Amino acid sequence: MSSLRTFRKNKLPAISTASLPDIVFILLFFFMTVVTINNQQIMVENTLPLATEAERLMKVDNIIEIYVGKPKDGQETLLGTAPRIQLGNTFVSMDQIASNALRELYLMPEHLRKSAMVSIKADKTIKMGIILDLKEELQSINLLKINYTTVQGDVFQNIE
């Protein structure tokens, strides 16, 4: 009896934390697999319109991203407020779209080029003219799959 009492009093075993690193590593690997490192800086205002019927973009490798919008805060004095097109990490003028998109296409792995898709990430405040011109440019280099990238939400809020 006396030995039991002393055991309770003094030798309470510590909870082993040896498996804690393993748990944290599992978390770490999970995040490393689901996540992509975003090394692109968006230089235009980019509030995407809302949509309910949007489909997920399944792959990441076969997508050419084009951002359209007004230059972000702080750059208006330099660049003005007219909407700009960003492809890759630079602003591109309308007649340079075709050559730049082709270069992006060339950088893609060969088996993905056939299924290449253009994701147009346009700010919801811009006018259709620039989108129509952009589509025409893409049509001229036979990039016909277009995705108007949106955010899940009530579409009728777009109209207000």
Add this chain to the structure above:
Amino acid sequence: MSRFRQLPEVNAGSMADIAFLLLIFFLVTASIPTDEGLHRITPPKENRTTAEIKDRNLFELNLNRTGELMVEGETTPFSELRKMVKAFIDNGGILPGNSGYCSYCAGTGDALLSENPQKAIIALRVPREADYSVYVTVQNELQGAYNELRNEVSITLYGATFEEMKEEYNKGGVVTERKEVLQRKIKKIQEMYPQKILEISTSNF
């Protein structure tokens, strides 16, 4: 043997801290890709052809620069659009027994709406001054109308919605045979309700 028992254990207590640091670094620098949007396919540039299209098979949508929508010549609220498009596509205007009869259409057979979904064409006229957000709304409603029709017919035929089948098809790790079956089903439904959307840009409207 006794020499090994004497060897002190390496303290692994700080391992968790190191792993946490790495984890936090990844959480900060990375973002989960959540891109989604409306898929559209533009027609190729070369093959511009002219075709005779009956007036009943053409559904005219007009946007104006102030963001109003006109359907077949009448101003219409955007919330009505999906219902009207569905009625137009799923009309099934040809009587049973005649060629072009649509056996799965649930429409009323209106004489002013389309003959069958294969012939139904939606013409969308967009002025350059229209807002992009309004255009996305219209595209979303068109997509929604087609999705609803496809889902309905897909449930009666295969017991699963079109969207579910597509999701399964696109998911990784599906067996090849299953993929082929899904592909055939998806194609069948796409042929039953093909998306024919014509876009016309107007500068002086």
